[in-house]
Amino acid sequence: MRRLGFLLLLLASPVHASPIALVCSGVWGSVGAQEMFEGIPAELDLEARTFLPPGQEDPFPVTVMQIDEITFGELKPPHHMMLGSILRTTGDYFYTETAPDTPTYGQRGVCKPSKRLF
Numbered sequence: 001m002r003r004l005g006f007l008l009l010l011l012a013s014p015v016h017a018s019p020i021a022l023v024c025s026g027v028w029g030s031v032g033a034q035e036m037f038e039g040i041p042a043e044l045d046l047e048a049r050t051f052l053p054p055g056q057e058d059p060f061p062v063t064v065m066q067i068d069e070i071t072f073g074e075l076k077p078p079h080h081m082m083l084g085s086i087l088r089t090t091g092d093y094f095y096t097e098t099a100p101d102t103p104t105y106g107q108r109g110v111c112k113p114s115k116r117l118f
Contacts, residue, residue, distance in 0.1 A: 019045040024054040024093070026109015033103075042111050044070070044086070053084060053095045053107060060084070086111060 025038040040054035050059035051072040060082060064071040073083035084095030084107075095107040 017045075017047045019043050019048075021114040022091070022111040023114045024091075024109050024111040026054075026093075026107060028055065028105075028107040028109075030103035030105050037109070041114070051084075051086065053093075054109070054111075055107075 020043065022042040022044060024040050024042050025036075027034050027036055029035050037054065042054045043050075043052040043059070045051075045059070046062075046065075048059075049062040049065075051062055051070065052059040053072075060072040060074055062070055062072045068089060069085050069087055071083075071085045073081070075081050078100070080097075080099040082095070082097045084093060086093035091111040093107075093109060093111055097105040
């Protein structure tokens with residue numbers, strides 16, 4: 001009976017996951033104007049279903065969560081698209097932003113969990 005009570009309590013309890021702090025390195029910019037970056041923070045919040053790519057001010061909604069990949073992005077009228085994904089096992093990610101009459105902006109790189117310093 002105790003086991004059943006514990007199991008019911010466990011199933012009824014909400015699970016809270018803290019946002020995952022990441023440190024990313026890679027390449028960003030538009031075609032012909034790309035530069036390397038290293039050690040730029042990002043954040044993945046599975047509970048809020050958002051991903052904040054490196055160097056961005058606002059997080060994007062997570063649209064699909066699969067076993068091996070998380071896809072994020074949004075479409076803002078008129079025709080402004082932001083789309084990306086991050087692989088869960090390797091941390092490889094890409095992010096692309098397109099808008100009319102604007103050069104396509106992109107990022108690609110690798111994100112790793114940040115480590116506590118002390």
